[in-house]
Amino acid sequence: MSNSIEPKKSGAAKDINDVSFVEVEQPGPASLGKQSLGFWVTFKTMFKKNLSVQYPDVKAPTEARFHGRHQLNRHPDGLEKCIGCELCAWACPADAIYVEGGDNTPGNQVSPGERHGAVYQINYLRCIFCGLCVEACPTRALTMTNEYELADNSREKLIFEKEDLLAPLRAGMVMPPHPMYPDMDENNYYRGEVKAADPSQGPIFDGLGAGESK
Amino acid sequence: MTTAQLLGTDPGWLVAVKAVLVFAICVVATLMSVWTERRVLAKMQQRTGPNRVGPFGLLQSLSDGVKLALKEDIIPAAADKIIFIAAPIIAAAMCFMSFAVIPMTGVVTLLGHKTAMQLTDLPVGVLYILAVTSIGVYGVVLAGWSSGSTYPLLGGLRSSAQVISYEVAMGLSLVAVFIYAGSMSTSDIVDSQHQHIWNAIVLFPSFVIYVISMVGETNRAPFDLAEAEGELVGGFHTEYSSLKFALFFLAEYVNIIAVSALATTLFLGGYHAFPGLGFTESWLGGWFTIVWFFLKVNLFFFIFMWLRASLPRLRYDQFMKFGWKVLIPVSLIWIMIVASLRVIQQNGASRTVALAFALGIVVIVMAISSLFEKSKKQSRKPLPAGAAPDFPLPQLPGVSSFNASSNSHTSTQTASVQTSGDINE
Numbered sequence: 097m098s099n100s101i102e103p104k105k106s107g108a109a110k111d112i113n114d115v116s117f118v119e120v121e122q123p124g125p126a127s128l129g130k131q132s133l134g135f136w137v138t139f140k141t142m143f144k145k146n147l148s149v150q151y152p153d154v155k156a157p158t159e160a161r162f163h164g165r166h167q168l169n170r171h172p173d174g175l176e177k178c179i180g181c182e183l184c185a186w187a188c189p190a191d192a193i194y195v196e197g198g199d200n201t202p203g204n205q206v207s208p209g210e211r212h213g214a215v216y217q218i219n220y221l222r223c224i225f226c227g228l229c230v231e232a233c234p235t236r237a238l239t240m241t242n243e244y245e246l247a248d249n250s251r252e253k254l255i256f257e258k259e260d261l262l263a264p265l266r267a268g269m270v271m272p273p274h275p276m277y278p279d280m281d282e283n284n285y286y287r288g289e290v291k292a293a294d295p296s297q298g299p300i301f302d303g304l305g306a307g308e309s310k
Numbered sequence: 311m312t313t314a315q316l317l318g319t320d321p322g323w324l325v326a327v328k329a330v331l332v333f334a335i336c337v338v339a340t341l342m343s344v345w346t347e348r349r350v351l352a353k354m355q356q357r358t359g360p361n362r363v364g365p366f367g368l369l370q371s372l373s374d375g376v377k378l379a380l381k382e383d384i385i386p387a388a389a390d391k392i393i394f395i396a397a398p399i400i401a402a403a404m405c406f407m408s409f410a411v412i413p414m415t416g417v418v419t420l421l422g423h424k425t426a427m428q429l430t431d432l433p434v435g436v437l438y439i440l441a442v443t444s445i446g447v448y449g450v451v452l453a454g455w456s457s458g459s460t461y462p463l464l465g466g467l468r469s470s471a472q473v474i475s476y477e478v479a480m481g482l483s484l485v486a487v488f489i490y491a492g493s494m495s496t497s498d499i500v501d502s503q504h505q506h507i508w509n510a511i512v513l514f515p516s517f518v519i520y521v522i523s524m525v526g527e528t529n530r531a532p533f534d535l536a537e538a539e540g541e542l543v544g545g546f547h548t549e550y551s552s553l554k555f556a557l558f559f560l561a562e563y564v565n566i567i568a569v570s571a572l573a574t575t576l577f578l579g580g581y582h583a584f585p586g587l588g589f590t591e592s593w594l595g596g597w598f599t600i601v602w603f604f605l606k607v608n609l610f611f612f613i614f615m616w617l618r619a620s621l622p623r624l625r626y627d628q629f630m631k632f633g634w635k636v637l638i639p640v641s642l643i644w645i646m647i648v649a650s651l652r653v654i655q656q657n658g659a660s661r662t663v664a665l666a667f668a669l670g671i672v673v674i675v676m677a678i679s680s681l682f683e684k685s686k687k688q689s690r691k692p693l694p695a696g697a698a699p700d701f702p703l704p705q706l707p708g709v710s711s712f713n714a715s716s717n718s719h720t721s722t723q724t725a726s727v728q729t730s731g732d733i734n735e
Contacts, residue, residue, distance in 0.1 A: 128678060138354040138619045148358040 158242045163225040165243040166218055168261045169236065171285055173277055173293035174269030176206055177237030180213035187232035192222035204273045209282035216258040220246050235286065267303030274298040313413065313497035314431040327421065328429050332409050340563040344371035347615050354619040375556060383552035388458025397456060398550065398557035401449025405564035408442045411435035412571045413497045414603050415581050418596040427600060428497065435496040436484055439572055443527065446565065447473040450536060454546040465545030469529060469536035475633035476526030482641035483519040486648040487576050500580030510577040514670035515644045517577045519637055521613065524569040526633065530614055532621035533629060570610035578606045640677040
């Protein structure tokens with residue numbers, strides 16, 4: 097067997113050089129006049145409105161779907177949506193999320209159903225803001241906000257704990273842990289049938305901080 | 311009384327005061343020009359530029375300088391320590407020295423003495439400037455060499471080659487000025503322009519060549535091959551940090567101001583006012599002329615910034631070709647023309663100025679046309695059939711040559727990839 101390079105035989109015997117040949121015309125450099133128009137471009141630009149945003153003083157709003165810091169959402173009655181399933185952690189390509197699930201007990205009902213996220217950490221030094229975790233979340237617990245000011249001066253401060261990520265308690269909610277809405281189970285929660293907290297679940301937060309005590 | 315005679319009567323303490331003043335002017339001008347450059351470049355790129363430290367960001371360069379001075383000073387282990395330390399000092403000191411013979415004002419009164427804002431006046435002032443700036447290049451070359459590192463070495467070598475080439479063109483462009491003014495003293499050249507007409511008009515080609523070569527001389531874009539941050543990291547100052555780096559930074563800007571000042575002196579009438587505004591020269595007891603002087607210097611500085619904003623860096627061979635094959639021949643032809651015209655003028659012919667200007671335009675057009683190669687026409691010409699080059703290939707098994715022309719012209723030609731076994735034999 098010869099060690100020569102043979103072109104691949106396909107159908108008719110084609111030579112390696114049997115390809116259509118189009119002569120490319122090199123335009124060469126533009127004329128000096130055309131080239132020196134560049135000077136006019138830079139000169140003209142001096143009198144244009146500049147596009148700088150004076151950032152720390154002026155904060156331009158992001159696009160509506162900008163990928164910023166994450167948020168762990170709540171059901172309308174205040175229970176957390178996160179069920180500690182770790183799908184976000186598994187989906188994360190940068191291995192930035194750490195989740196430990198915990199059991200919901202009758203005295204410690206943090207989320208509807210059996211489980212809740214006991215430990216939830218996102219390392220923002222690793223996070224690439226791709227949003228795969230949000231796509232993976234089965235309960236829509238994890239979403240992203242538009243907040244982009246995520247700089248700090250130590251590594252520890254950039255590992256956000258559950259308290260940092262949880263959505264704030266809004267008026268009409270009850271601070272978990274508290275029992276589920278009367279006569280509802282987790283399925284009702286997921287179907288969105290729980291619209292607000294019931295007074296039997298605990299003191300209802302009035303939005304000013306009075307209802308925070310459990 | 312000539313300026314040289316006027317300056318000759320200065321007492322020693324006045325010379326010292328003026329030396330300090332010149333130094334201060336250089337340093338302040340550097341701080342201001344760094345700020346100006348960043349702002350103007352930003353404008354040209356639709357940005358704002360530094361605007362946070364002080365009013366309009368004016369103190370930005372000062373705070374940068376303080377920051378630089380407080381940084382850790384690193385001397386690489388492979389560096390030649392003495393030369394490594396001496397290089398930035400040479401570079402910076404020589405830039406300041408060239409300012410000594412630049413006349414910045416006309417006759418003024420300084421601390422009760424009638425004098426001019428010029429440290430000294432040498433009969434060979436312009437040659438002195440050329441000499442001193444050439445020594446300044448030693449700073450760059452030695453910095454590159456003593457760093458004990460590859461990129462700085464390449465930067466230093468480039469810088470030396472660059473300055474040698476462009477200093478020739480620069481020197482030749484100045485010869486025309488010497489012929490026309492009949493003197494090498496800066497103040498005499500300014501006076502001769504005041505009596506006749508600005509050299510920028512009469513000696514237009516010299517002016518153009520000087521402006522081009524002064525950009526080459528100061529290692530600025532588009533001729534900043536010695537730094538070439540895209541290719542050589544930082545070029546000659548890659549290994550420098552802290553105050554030594556600050557000195558190079560200072561040297562670069564003082565050098566820009568110095569060559570701009572020289573251009574003002576030699577071609578734009580120095581400290582004299584624009585034509586028709588001569589009455590302003592007596593304002594503030596003559597001190598107003600310094601405003602005119604710096605106005606013209608800033609004009610050149612603006613050209614530096616404009617070039618930097620508009621042009622990409624030249625390739626090394628383009629740069630060398632431009633220097634040796636365009637600037638120097640054009641300079642030589644132009645000097646010949648100027649010398650002939652000068653003789654004709656001395657023999658009493660009129661309108662030599664107009665003639666000089668017209669010939670100057672012709673020389674410039676010739677120079678520009680020489681920039682264009684015939685590459686455009688060549689590429690349009692199709693290769694003649696059968697005359698295609700036979701490209702040799704590196705040793706591939708079984709492939710001895712590759713003929714590029716085989717099927718574009720003749721379909722009957724045999725396959726060009728020769729699959730013979732002659733390599734095996």
